[in-house]
Amino acid sequence: MKEHESPVIVRNLLEVFNEKDETKRLQVLQELYVPEAVFFEDDASFKGHEAINLRVTEVLQTLPPSALFRAAGAVTQNHNLARLPWTLALEDGSVLASGMDIVTLEGERITALYIFINPAAVESA
Structure with missing residues (x-):
């Protein structure tokens, strides 16, 4: 596996999931995603x-x-698969x-x- 910046997956996190304006978000979706x-x-699941x-x-x-998604590590890519860890923070x-x-x-x-969401940490009593 090689590590490198993948503008597509990073742009998806920052420009799709942080964009509150539906019209602007749709424009980015149309650029980054196949129809x-x-x-x-x-x-x-949601198609299109x-x-x-x-x-x-x-x-x-x-x-x-004020919540924003942020990259929480490096993008890794193997052929046509890429992954990006993230956080959602105030x-x-x-x-x-x-x-x-x-x-x-x-x-x-x-x-x-x-999308994989990490289970919330459970405090032990």
């Missing part, structure tokens, strides 16, 4: 630019306004969640996005 791309969550855009809107509406640095994005690529465009 029939699929976004996979734990228990659901419009469905993915709607789902991202729904996710962002559940978050505090402006003060408080981490709300962490996880990893894994994408399949066709050239420089995303064909599928798999």
Whole structure:
């Protein structure tokens, strides 16, 4: 596996999942994703630019306004697969969640996005 910057997966995190304006987000989705791309969550999937855009809107509406997704490590890529660890944090640095994005690529465009959210740490009594 080689490590390098993958603008597509990084741009997806920063410009899709941090973009509150649906119109701007859709433009970026159309640039970064193939038309029939699929976004996979734990228990659901969303196919196509419009469905993915709607789902991202729904996710962002559940978050505090100052929450931002940030890369939490290096991008690694192996042929047409790339992964990027991330955190979701408030402006003060408080981490709300962490996880990893894994994408399949066709050239420089995303064909599928798999979101993995790390289970919250459970304090032992």
